[in-house]
Amino acid sequence: MRIRIAAALSAVAATALLLSGCAGAGSPSASPTPSASSSCLLNAKPGKASDAVKVDGEGKDLKVTVPADADVDSATTPQRTVLKKGDGKDVKSGDLVSVQYRIVAAADSSVLDSSSRGVDDQLPVLLDPQQQSLFVAALECQPLGTSVVLALPGKVLGEGQKAIVVYAQSTKKLPTAATGTAAAPVDGMPTVKLAKDGAPEITIPKTDPPTETKISLLKTGDGPTVASGDYVIVQYRGVTWADGKEFDSSWKRGAPAQFQTTGVVTGFKKALEGQKVGSQVLAVIPPADGYGAQAQGSIPANSTLVFVVDILGTVPAAPAQ
Incomplete structure (x- = not known):
């Protein structure tokens, strides 16, 4: 599944593929490289749509429900509501972190993608704005351990795209060198x-x-x-x-x-x-x-x-x- 936050992140020069990394054209360097930065690229604010989303359960039983009256598509920009503040250092673009997430369709709360295929319902995410801008938008400039809801109207994802809602929690920072x-x-x-x-x-x-x-x-x-x-x-x-x-x-x-x-x-x-x-x-x-x-x-x-x-x-x- 590939989606772009075309309008949302273009203002900060970070339009990008959201979910899965690009397949390189034959060399590791063919993949875009992360642009580590201490500044916030988007730092989305809470709104009516993101505030309305319900998150229940935990682990693989975690469920995200988007009420009909949330009306995500009426928003003009991405909205991010912090559900629980973490106590770690702020997460920033370029970090490698373990993330629990659910991505659901705003229309019916059906799951489009999730971290449930990972160990302990978590997957490693490199916060590269060129390939993982969805997770950059969800997690940047919040302490490690923070859980958020990110509401994205279809218009910021690109022409013909449907609105989505993301639940994400950064759980730990991962090493950037082999530890074996x-x-x-x-x-x-x-x-x-x-x-x-x-x-x-x-x-x-x-x-x-x-x-x-x-x-x-x-x-x-x-x-x-x-x-x-x-x-x-x-x-x-x-x-x-x-x-x-x-x-x-x-x-x-x-x-x-x-x-x-x-x-x-x-x-x-x-x-x-x-x-x-x-x-x-x-x-x-x-x-x-x-x-x-x-x-x-x-x-x-x-x-x-x-x-x-x-x-x-x-x-x-x-x-x-």
Whole structure:
């Protein structure tokens, strides 16, 4: 399910896809990067529509009901009502947080998407205004632990869109580097040294590159397993085997990235799927599983690629509506 808050966030240059991350066009860097900022992008205020929404139950039994007289579509801007104030630090754009949420149709309260497919009815959310602007609008500038109702009239979602209501609660801030147990290095693979913030320094061995994709674990996580088609949240650095030069890095951009496992090159997909959240993966990807004979930006043709990837979260794709 893809929706845009076209009018609502355009004023702050944050129009974006709301629910699921974009599938990259073959490279992790194809996904837009979060723009971390301490300022509020929207900071929606309460109104008649958001105040009227009822939230009952807890956990997987939590239910959101939109009364007929809420008339969400009569609103001219998004409305946000705080149900319960948290006691953590303010959540801001660029944060990685665990979220419990329900997204329902304003017309009949039918559930369009929810966090119920996650562990403990929660899913990791990277508050990237370019991909997750719905959750940025719902949670920004409120303390961690806050629960809110966000009412969005159809007119701010785009032409022909139906009004929706979002319940969301940020529950905890998640680490932005792999936290798994260190694993023994594998002979013949590049060596990796981590900076204090977790950013990897990669040293290429003085040998010929492998002709098949090679994957080893630097850290072994114990979180959910990444499945094919999941939207993953990662930190990564990529260099070329030939000269060790960096061609892409989420660390350098200052925030994690998110993309679908089916939207990246074959070797990177192999490095992600089947791994657990919290793991750090080292992958050596020959041209056949990378970009082949085609140059890609600063990557020369026929390059063997080396990635170190910290897997921070994984989100199963939402069921088709």
